Amino acid sequence: MSRRLVNVTLDNLDDLPRRCRRCVFWELDPVSGERAQQAGDPGLEKEAWISATLLEWGSCGKICYVDGVPAGFVLYAPPLYVPRSVAFPTSPVSADAVLLMTAHIISEFSGGGLARMLIQGVAKDLTRRGVRAIEAFGDLKWEQPGCMLPAEYLLAVGFKTVRPHLRFPRLRLELKTAASWREDVEVALERLLGSMSPERALRPV
Secondary structure (H helix, E strand, O other): OEEEEEEEOOOHHHHHHHHOOOOOOOOOOOOHHHHHHOOOOOOHHHHHHHHHHHHOOOOOEEEEEEOOOEEEEEEEEHHOOOOOHOOOOOOOOOOOOEEEEEEEEEEEEEEEEEHHHHHHHHHHHHHHHHOEEEEEEEOOOOOOOOEEEEEEHHHHHOOEEEEOOOOOEEEEEEEEHHHOOOOHHHHHHHHHOOOHHHHHHHHOO
């Protein structure tokens, strides 16, 4: 079984799960996002966001392939590039952190260590670029897969609450901690990313 981790680019954007490829929850502010869903082209908006972020900031996501099939992905960016981030009651994201927007492992590939591979790739990338931490908005009332990550799982994999809230706490993971994750933390991370909605494996590349 061959595995490879690559940066998200305009060339491989279509390898994201179909639901995620057209989702602009994080990429647009709430008003613009709703407008795009109702009357615009969210897929085109997603492409424009990826293009602008790559040009201005650099790598903002990773895709993991197993035997040429896209098996999982993660998206991240500084809060300046994530309009939705300011809509949360626990914003803003710390100036020294990058926001973990969303992540997903295709159900067929869960439990194979891909989550570890993805997050270690992100940590390595951000550490090289001088970023100190990853932050995320968790959902304490998470019930079903969506754009938000469940707060309890973020806490289980080492994130610490930096601003509490009854629904959307802001959590933080120091990158020096990510570099020394224990095996049990990696197992918890697998469960987190594998808990997102089932998607059939997409086309090979």
